[in-house]
Amino acid sequence: MQRSRLVIDLGAIRANVRRLAEAARGAEVMAVVKANGYGHGAAPVARAAIQAGATHLGVAQLAEALEVRAALGADGRGVPILAWLYELDANFGDGIGQGIELSVSSAVALEAIARAARTAGRPAVVHLKLDTGLGRAGAPRDRWEDLVRRALALEAEGVVRARGAWSHFAYADDPGNPAIAAQIEAFAEGLALAARLGARFEVRHLANSAALVTDLPVAYDLVRPGSALYGLSPIPALAESAALGLRPAMTFESFLLLVKTVPAGQGLSYGHTYVTDRRTVTGLVPLGYADGVPRAASNLGPVRVGGRNLRIAGRVCMDQFVLDLGPDAGEQDGDRVILFGPGDFGEPTVQDWADATGTISYEIVTRLPAHLERVYLDQGERAASAAER
Numbered sequence: 260m261q262r263s264r265l266v267i268d269l270g271a272i273r274a275n276v277r278r279l280a281e282a283a284r285g286a287e288v289m290a291v292v293k294a295n296g297y298g299h300g301a302a303p304v305a306r307a308a309i310q311a312g313a314t315h316l317g318v319a320q321l322a323e324a325l326e327v328r329a330a331l332g333a334d335g336r337g338v339p340i341l342a343w344l345y346e347l348d349a350n351f352g353d354g355i356g357q358g359i360e361l362s363v364s365s366a367v368a369l370e371a372i373a374r375a376a377r378t379a380g381r382p383a384v385v386h387l388k389l390d391t392g393l394g395r396a397g398a399p400r401d402r403w404e405d406l407v408r409r410a411l412a413l414e415a416e417g418v419v420r421a422r423g424a425w426s427h428f429a430y431a432d433d434p435g436n437p438a439i440a441a442q443i444e445a446f447a448e449g450l451a452l453a454a455r456l457g458a459r460f461e462v463r464h465l466a467n468s469a470a471l472v473t474d475l476p477v478a479y480d481l482v483r484p485g486s487a488l489y490g491l492s493p494i495p496a497l498a499e500s501a502a503l504g505l506r507p508a509m510t511f512e513s514f515l516l517l518v519k520t521v522p523a524g525q526g527l528s529y530g531h532t533y534v535t536d537r538r539t540v541t542g543l544v545p546l547g548y549a550d551g552v553p554r555a556a557s558n559l560g561p562v563r564v565g566g567r568n569l570r571i572a573g574r575v576c577m578d579q580f581v582l583d584l585g586p587d588a589g590e591q592d593g594d595r596v597i598l599f600g601p602g603d604f605g606e607p608t609v610q611d612w613a614d615a616t617g618t619i620s621y622e623i624v625t626r627l628p629a630h631l632e633r634v635y636l637d638q639g640e641r642a643a644s645a646a647e648r
């Protein structure tokens with residue numbers, strides 16, 4: 260297989276959804292497929308998640324929601340997609356007509372959505388968002404009451420349906436952090452206030468992956484896992500994927516485009532930040548930062564080739580990097596290279612790449628561009644067969 264490609268194990272996605280549904284203790288699962296399904300491909304992941312029991316989808320941008328809706332076709336019929344970001348002058352009518360539900364944090368956004376709903380002649384379905392302490396989106400507590408009241412007035416007018424209420428954690432990946440309990444309490448208070456005002460939310464949701472895998476008692480009606488859906492540990496400092504019952508779904512593989520012998524003292528790649536200390540064999544991999552391989556992985560990124568794990572030698576360029584295969588390397592042009600996989604055969608994982616480059620697994624996968632070929636394996640097939648070598 261002399262190609263660069265991402266191999267996505269949909270069986271792993273399904274198994275992860277089931278594992279998360281168990282942790283959700285009866286709450287339903289909203290599969291978070293923003294950023295092209297964390298790089299895995301939004302529509303195939305969404306389809307697999309729905310097959311495994313997810314009842315909702317979540318994305319960031321309204322535009323993404325519309326794309327996912329169109330790509331799913333009949334497979335997504337009746338599945339609400341929540342979008343939590345949009346331009347204020349977005350064409351909300353498109354979303355309203357397509358069963359896209361919209362998060363609302365402010366009166367300004369609510370009125371813009373209501374105007375579009377009046378024009379569309381059908382109510383916009385909204386989830387009111389409360390900032391319980393993350394300090395990001397969500398109505399601040401002193402504006403929550405006004406937001407709920409206005410949403411209820413628009414509901415009475417038939418323009419809006421206030422279906423959901425929700426919030427998001429700042430520290431769910433840090434069990435025991437006092438901010439967690441404070442946010443849980445603030446959410447409960449916000450819901451109680453809304454109930455006193457007459458709100459009857461069908462779905463209340465707070466839990467992300469970290470909240471689920473650490474068993475926080477906050478499942479409410481819906482849970483919103485992202486990273487865990489893809490088999491990535493949301494709490495890597497505490498537990499690897501396998502310890503959480505999760506299986507990484509993605510394998511990133513490529514090949515040696517050019518194998519050659521170079522003398523001792525040969526600098527490799529731009530700036531010669533790696534210089535060979537002996538006559539050695541190098542291998543050129545046709546992937547670079549334009550393909551999602553972080554430049555920060557220069558001299559650091561772990562790569563499996565020929566049954567051993569090496570580190571990138573020298574700088575990652577825009578579209579290629581080099582490996583020092585060693586003086587006795589038996590590799591040939593065309594041999595397979597694994598950047599990361601589930602780790603079954605000792606190959607590096609997404610988390611290893613995150614650790615090597617000082618970031619989080621989320622960033623490694625979401626930066627993988629759309630132009631990379633994605634191949635989908637279904638249940639039963641082997642995701643990382645190449646890594647066995």
Ligand SMILES: Cc1ncc(COP(=O)(O)O)c(C=O)c1O
Pocket residue numbers: 291343427467468469483484485486487493
């Ligand atoms: C609002 C919201 N909910 C849920 C998620 C899913 O988070 P995670 O991938 O940590 O499960 C995200 C992702 O960042 C998010 O922004």
